[in-house]
Amino acid sequence: MTTTAGHTEHMEHEAHGEHAEHGMTTIGYIKVALVLAALTALEVATYFVDFGPFFMPLLLILMCVKFFIVVSYFMHLKFDSKIFSFMFYTGLFLAIGVYATFLATFKFFTA
Amino acid sequence: MAIIERPAPVGAPALPAPVTPTRTYGALRRPVATTGWKSWVFTVDHKKLGIMYGAVAMFFFIVGGIEAVLIRLQLAAPDNKVLTADVYNQMFTMHATTMVFLFVMPMAAAFANYFVPLQIGARDVAFPRINAFGFWTLVGGGIIVNLSWFLGGAADGGWFMYAPNSGPVFSPSNGVDFWALGLQITGIASLTGAVNLIVTVLNMRAPGMSLMKMPVFTWLQLVVQFLLLFAIPVITVALFLLSFQRSFGATFFDVSAGADPLLWQHLFWIFGHPEVYILVLPSFGIISEVLPVFSKKPLFGYPFVVFSGAAIGFVGWGVWAHHMFASGLGPVSVAVFSIATMAIAVPTGVKIINWTMTIWGGKLNFTAAMHFAIGLVVLFTIGGLSGVTHAVAPSDTQQTDTYYIVAHFHYVLFGGAIFGLFAGFYYWWPKVFGKQLNERLGKANFWLMVIGMNLTFGPMHMIGLQGQPRRMYIWTEARAGEGLFNLGFWNRVASIGSLILTVGVLLFLINVWKTARSKQVAPLDPWDARTLEWMTTSPPKEHNFDAIPTVRHLDEFFHRKYAQDSVTHEIKQVSTAEDIVRDQEANADKHIHMPSPSYWPIILASGLPVIALGVIYAIPVAIVGAVIVVLALFGWSLEPSTAPETDFDPPASEDGTKELAPLG
Amino acid sequence: MVDTAVHHAEYGHHTSTGLSNNKLGMWLFLGSECLLFGGLISTYMIYRGRVGEGPRPGNVFDIPFTSVSSFVLLMSSLTMVLAVAAAQKRDDRGTTLWLTVTGLLGATFVGGQVYEFTAMYNEGLGFTTSLFGSAFYTLTGFHGVHVTVGVIMLLSLVGIIKRSRVPGDKAEVVELVGLYWHFVDIVWIIIFTLVYLIPT
Amino acid sequence: MSKWYSVPTSKTARRLVAAAAGLAGVAFLSGCASNAPQDTWQPKGPNAEKIDDLQRPVFAIAGIVGVIVFAAIGYAVFKYRDRGQPIPEQSHGKPVLEISMTVLPAIILAAIGVFTFQTIFDLAKTDDTEMVINVTGQQWWWEYDYPVQEQYGITDPIITSGQLVIPAGTKVLLRETSRDVIHSYWIPALNGKRDAVPGRVHTLRLEADEPGIYAGQCTEFCGLSHAAMRMEAVALDRDDFAAWVKGQLSLAASPADGTLAKEGEAVFLNQCIRCHQVNGLKRADGSPAIAAPEDNVWSGAAPNLTHLMSRNTFAGASWDLLTKGCRKDVWGSPSQEFGEKYLAGVTEDCLNQNDLRRWLRNAPAMKAMYADPTKLEKSGGKYRGMPNLGLSEDDIDKLVAYLATLK
């Protein structure tokens, strides 16, 4: 499975061996940074403005969006080999799954 | 150890004399020695490191074994007084810690280090200096953990070190501090090793070796390294919390501050359960190599073994709470984890079936390695089935923390992990040292170990089901029951068994000693093996392969030796190992650059125990350690991975001494 | 940090996957770090409401200040990515410039954290005051140590580049440091939301 | 080459199979064979029976699977040993076989899973509770506290230790917690174990079918004397239980003046009262004597000795208060007579003077405890366990006489 992936990755890598072709220009980076800044501003706004029941989900969604923007664009994961994504996301989702279960055993189940 | 002190390797090509630099080199010239102690201490060669890993692990196996025998002597009679309660508690804590962290893990790392690069046709691992660092870090961690014996008593909270019993009030000696810091250090070793081996397996494979053409041992090691990569940080967090509490007054496990002792249990077992597979999967890998070779058949269902290995690795993350069925998690958690635990029995069962089917219809050759491999299948099955009985949570509440559990995991870890490692010793000894271990002694070794192991751990099933809890420094006649076959009887049998087991292990050491003294050289391919590591000299040259092979098949080496007659469908030998190696040497790669040895790994590694001692005794010492670490890190980063051109072996083509090693 | 088995003759930069060993290693390390920070965050999540006799999160947190902190760290991610881009264009001046800027922004962040800890300590939240205190300082302190290590890496990398003492591929070294730096940033994104913005 | 390591391999096969099968058989049989007090296969109450009903089939299935696997391996080892046959076909497996061999165990396990699920929730029920007892663990003994429950005659709370006394045929709910480290409460004949965790309360159902005494042991490693932290559950029928409650509610009477026991009371007031409470005990000035274990012991508790002689063990149920013969008489009595014998308590003739005196002379020498006064720095000067009080033989004589009056 990964073997074939490995080979295609290899070709891809050759294709954008020149890093300038990562699909991002300086302006692009600045735009991404501005989006991130705007999202952070929105997050901070929740502290001052009451969002009612949307408060929690909104914050969590914003957090995830920011996270994945940084990972995808600044860390180039979107443009880089899928193997890197596999390495990182395995760790990330394993962490989320395991720790969420672990917290759940504290929160919900009593006896 | 006899392992290290081998004479100049037989069969290795004479290496060129070290090149004298053309000009005066200043301080910290790269070490270039190829002989003598410097060539070992500063080496980055995966094979030398593998041997050193093995030697250190063997040392700790003996230490852990002595601890085990002392435990059994104490339990040989009711209200016995061989050990005091205090010493006994230290003894079982350190027995488990030593066996898990300082024997099985390093020994598996020894095999991984030595054979993974060879099996995938690489010249070395991806990060040779990190490899050396990992080894020396392990040594440092092992020393710190065991130093506590001489500095006021070892850790006494059990290897699981449940809070709050591990807190400063309940464990007032420094033992737990040494334990926690030592394990953090060995954790660093495992983590760096994991990164290194994963990159090696993914990036350094010989041309044509796709993932699904990789030997199973390499595959399962890959799974193990992923488990380590993700499990070590979890225990690191737990140990950090514990160290912060003990050394800096944090309140993480202080119940009077409102702490929840279950936090430690979760963190420990989130690490602890994958750890079980970290211990046993390498051995599964070893016997998945041994069984096919001595059955003259490929591994049955290779993709199933690979995927079930990966599945075990994955599902292994979802079952940790089965160590906590009695901890009071609540019925929902217990039910969920109970079912998940049963689910993991399926991929494990798949492996047993595949091993059985591998020998089914084969042409079995009962060497010592094969004995151990089949022994593993049988004994592990017993351990696996007793495992199913306590996957059933209500049943587990009767069995957990009794000797039944001790029996279960010793069948899994002794019958599984250690038998696999022994199979590996007998199978790969000729590869590593160019000499075969004595087969006759080997079989005696096997039978003594099987008998000893079953006498030691078999009765523990009975002891546990009759209600004797674990971790008790004494047992009493009053609770032993009536009749001849009562709990006391089985305790005595177990103690006798442990002595037989000791004799078995001693036999192995005698075998090693005899083999080291023997002059008989092993043939190039003594077992008619199937994988790449046998496609070079024994022991392999520093650069492993004269020419990197191109891989076309799973079991490439076998397919180079044998071919199927297209008419009769009979399988016939078409070539010998000698031919293949000779052919390789004739077409040797022209210019082989190997990474140079370095001082920095061992310096960096030596800084860590200093920090640990500083945290325990005086913070200024820790600062000195930190300075060493920073210095070494930067020295390392500024150092090119290879010494300048002049330090290299001369290009192979100019090497006049290059001759075929005497074969056979 | 930077280490490779050199097999120039056979491999050059060729590996089975075509990917650099160092970068693969770095990503693996980051994957592993996810579980480290996950453990610390979980510990904090369990203990944040357990204040004993000490202050609660709401008593000591200063959201406007922390928001600025987050902005600063976010902007340092931008400058870091600019440094990486410059390094890939073989522009040493740009690389060192943006590395320095990133390092300084990082140092400001650490300075802010030193201030925050001191202020909180004065307000009654010590490391040993309560479970909340222990868990909070451990989590943010761990992150702070990561940032500090990053700052020292960035600033010394400036010196190393100026002295032309980079072993191996300069652009790749900058990229690796960059990956580490961004990771520290994304951890802060999570901490900012889960620790500071969402009250118990 | 193959001659080089030839060993009679058919024997190898048979021996392996025989060893494995024999082992499984012995394990299965001996589990129920001998009469160990903590045997996990001899349920004496509905909760343990539920577990037993679940685990017997599971063991049987595991055993059968084991035998099949060993038979297959044994057959292969015997049949396919190298007898000069040609190199076998290099086949890489049969997917259909593989998949069916994966599905089969999955189905078996799913079936076990269903019953497991059911039993887990059955055993966690708390809505049918008939009686509540709070159980507190500490290094290295158990304390039981019976909250007021008028229907059983418990008009005032009862504190006791070592032996848990329950009415037979009654659904008792234990609420467990701990004062220091994690302990685990386990009476194998009545139910599985449940950890007593400091800062948390866990529940455990107990119900005994018949009057009798059921042994148990702390099963979570709890430090130095973990091995000596034992306990018993004593089931009495309703009437006997009511009598026991009545006895427990009474206050200790001061011995008559001039007796040895009276002198013992003075020794007690001088030494033991620092930690051990005796309800009804008064100081010389007539004020009630209140123990203050929280000032002396890390866990902040020491066993209440008001009715010491109504229990027949002491020091964390590590030693018997009864002499060997009397113990045998009580433990071995049939369930109809058991209540009467237990309620008789420890009479003068039955008192195990030997162990009790040894204990008073130097407790830490008998049971490992952190009682060395020089090593209490980390616990703020507080003991963990009973220290050596340095009593004279004379004092010990008096004390024993006094303790014998605490019925």
Next chain:
Amino acid sequence: MFTNGSKYLIGVTGFSAVVLVVYIALVDGAVGGAVALASIMLAVGLLAGLALFNRDGDVEVGDTAAPANAEPIGSSLWPLVTTVGIVVMGVGLITHEIVFLLGLSALVAGFVEWVIQGWSETASSDRKFNASVRGRLIHPLEFPVLAAIGAAVVVVPFSRIMLAVSKTTGAIVFILVGCIVLVGGIVFALRPNLKKTIVVGLCAAGAVGIVAGGIAGASAGKRDQLVEANEEDHFAHKECGEEKSKYFDFNSEAKVSMRSNPTATIEFVGGKLQARELGLDSPTSKITIQKSSNTSIIFRNQTEGEYRLTLHYGEKKVQEGVVEELHTCTQMIEEGEEQLLTFRIDKSSIASKKPYTFSVPGVEDQSIEVFVP
């Protein structure tokens, strides 16, 4: 055969060993100093060992004695740094220990650099080579130390400034500093041909600015609120009365995160107080709590308004004649919120004159009796 470099290092090692012995003999119980001296000795000893181990780089090749054509030894900064260090140390002895430590660091740094420079200059006759020898040894130390100093120049002064100014000003200062750094970067990036002197000048101005600000901040001390908070230590004593407390109830928070298996849950429902003990299904007004046991109770307010739960558990004799009432409480919380209360009761309620109770301040006739056996 020792080179000058090795001799030097061995000499220094020996000297520091002597100093260490003298120090231990003369100064009583000063662990810090001894450790510092021991570390110096170890470090220099290590260097000496390394030098010997490497035979000072193949001494046999020659030039143990400086050849005639050796270039004259260049100027050195380090004697000056060392001297300055000594002076600053002296000043520090009089003024403040931080100054002393700064001086000590300068002294150690100058000394180490001096030693290594001196040693490397005698290593061979080739200056370039000598420089590379020095680099191999000292760069791994120089780079991190300089980077750390660079970071500290920002971190320490900046945090002093932040501590001195008010919260709002602090946030603005923080933004400003961030912006200045960022804008500076952008300016330098857009003007690649800027003169080096200007760049250096601007950077130096920035550094001087922040250090000056830091010194000003440090001398101004912490802002008043922090000083006050530190002195009053609001959280050391809970205020459990009926009124809302200024500090203790400030920003009270209202959810119990991740807590299972508490001893009991106490609810204030519609003006009535009731307890639910874990494992018992019906609510009660009497609960049992184990003596000397760390206990957690969840308090849930389900009545309109803000209430707190207070536990009274007897009295404690502070000194002869002075009795202190023992109580603990939650913060004041609004309807629908809950809090955790963790406590430990050491005295049995039997021995107490007053009953132990849970109650809600301001609400009469509603209490839960606590029995502690």
